[in-house]
Amino acid sequence: MANPATVADTKAKFTKGYPYPLPSIWATVLQELLVGMHFTVTSSKYQHEEMRSLGFVSVFDQLFEGYPTEDPNAKEKIFSTFMEALGEDSKKWRADAEKLSAFATEQTSIDGIIANPMFASMKSKVESKSLVYDKFIAIGFFRALEMSKQTSPENLKKISEASGVTLEKINGDLGLYKSVLSRMNAAKELQAEVLERERRKTAERMEKKAAKDAKEVAETSD
Template identity: 40%
Template sequence: MAAVTSVSFSAIAQSSSDRRAPFCTAARNFGFEGFRFRSSFSCHYVGVRASNSTSRMVIHCMSTSTDVPPTVAETKLNFLKAYKRPIPSIYNTVLQELIVQQHLMKYKKTYRYDPVFGLGFVTVYDQLMEGYPSDEDREAIFQAYIKALEEDPEKYIIDAKTLEEWARTQTPSSLVDFSSRDGEIEGILKDIAERAASGNFSYSRFFAVGLFRLLELSNTSEPTVLEKLCSALNIDKRSVDRDLDVYRGLLSKLVQARELLKEYVDREKKKQEERAESQKANETVAKCLGEPQFVGH
């Protein structure tokens, strides 16, 4: 006679988020909602007792679960592994904030990369890293950042360049009237509009910055054009306005921080020069005192 026992359980796995370093309100507001993933497991235990009083248990386990994303800590660690050199705190603080926020946004179920989003991120990154001491390091940091999020940095660069070139050839009217024309970028914008209309579009603040950049490159300054473009894309203009205000505030704070950093670097450079001159003078005096003195008879 066989006895069958079945045990099942479910567990909720939530991505952990590590403690954030303090930063300005504008940077914190440039964030995204959290998310949760659910996994379920079931195990069936089958016990069979034979006539010779020996027993044997066979365990059949089955697991069905969604793909478990990396944690925020793992994404940050991947970035640090990819770029091992120290980053000045003014840049590193904002980068750490952005990578946390972009991690949370990317692993939402509704996330899907699009070139306007890519343009927005590249724009934010370029503004953030403006004035970085080394162009080579700035590029290396960009590569490490995007790869830590398991995405392709070259795609971001190519898409941003393609959209920028396209926007420079547009007028306010042609920019808004994309749905009536054929073309690569027009097709991308149509796809965004269709997904937004059906509720399958994941709006983000990088997307808002991408829209702003398109308007900027097409020499569009009339506020009504942004309203019309948002309407054509089925995007809430109030969200775009709010996020652009946050973006402008962040840029303003970065400018102030860069000025303070420059003053600090200049002061330290001056101190080093003064110390070097003082050391040189001391060495000269010591050399003179150490030389034998000859007195003529």
């Protein structure tokens, strides 16, 4: 990009496109994702990668499992606004993630997975130093192995060799990914407990008010 958007520009676009408050847990993680993706897509070497789509969409969907909202379309509104803020096509990212998910699910061997032309393409980019690598590519690798039920260290090594991305990088980003998921799940459980306590307190207040109102009506009748 000749004049890439700044992080502030990207954040402002998201806020303008989705001007509704987000619970703190989701708001914090979403901002982190937005900043990370901003630096990826504004790289002068950036090219769209299906594997990145699979990784990012997987993380986003896991993040928004159990999202507390009465709007059934809230998740997709947030996703599309997120992508628009980055200047990306949300429908393409979803479609590519679904396409790669379907492909991985159908595979019965690691050889079937790495035969996909995208691996040769990525390796060529790595060798020419033109691949913009980020943690979502590593997560995409792992999800592809998960969906094909082939999550062994040996198969991850074969993915590394086929893509040209070092195993050290992949393992490092997968460790970070699992740590983030663990913290996110713990935060969601805490949030659920807080919401449940608030619901109980609200119900108790309503019961007391109803009892008080009933008593006042009875006293007035007397």
